[in-house]
């Protein structure tokens with residue numbers, strides 16, 4: 001099986017196909033993770049337009065609020081937790097088990 005494009009989508013397709021036992025080759029004109037994937041902020045989200053997905057997102061937000069230890073942090077705690085962020089930021093929402101990846105590395 002040949003996957004054309006080694007962005008995050010091609011990489012995931014290749015990994016899934018390989019996990020199912022197929023022999024997979026990934027080709028890319030410019031290199032792994034060099035397309036739009038290189039611009040991604042790394043937030044792990046699934047977003048689309050259909051109403052069903054918005055309903056799912058609303059349900060997810062309610063479940064998160066009930067089950068995760070998300071809380072608002074003030075400027076002082078934000079600086080302690082994330083010292084590299086701009087000191088102009090007044091606070092934030094801390095979600096301890098939230099995840100961010102460097103997308104080109106994930107594609108590799």
Ligand SMILES: Cc1cc2nc3c(=O)[nH]c(=O)nc-3n(C[C@H](O)[C@H](O)[C@H](O)COP(=O)(O)OP(=O)(O)OC[C@H]3O[C@@H](n4cnc5c(N)ncnc54)[C@H](O)[C@@H]3O)c2cc1C
Nearest residue numbers: 005006007008009028029030035036037039040041042043
């Ligand atoms: C500024 C920005 C921030 C973003 N932040 C996020 C985020 O935080 N979270 C998130 O989930 N999404 C984010 N996205 C969206 C996300 O980056 C894209 O949806 C995703 O990277 C698309 O991946 P892809 O594999 O489809 O495309 P690409 O990464 O563009 O991969 C396609 C690959 O195919 C190759 N290719 C194309 N044509 C050919 C050909 N004919 N032969 C060989 N190779 C070919 C290209 O070289 C390229 O490497 C962001 C996007 C942008 C622009």
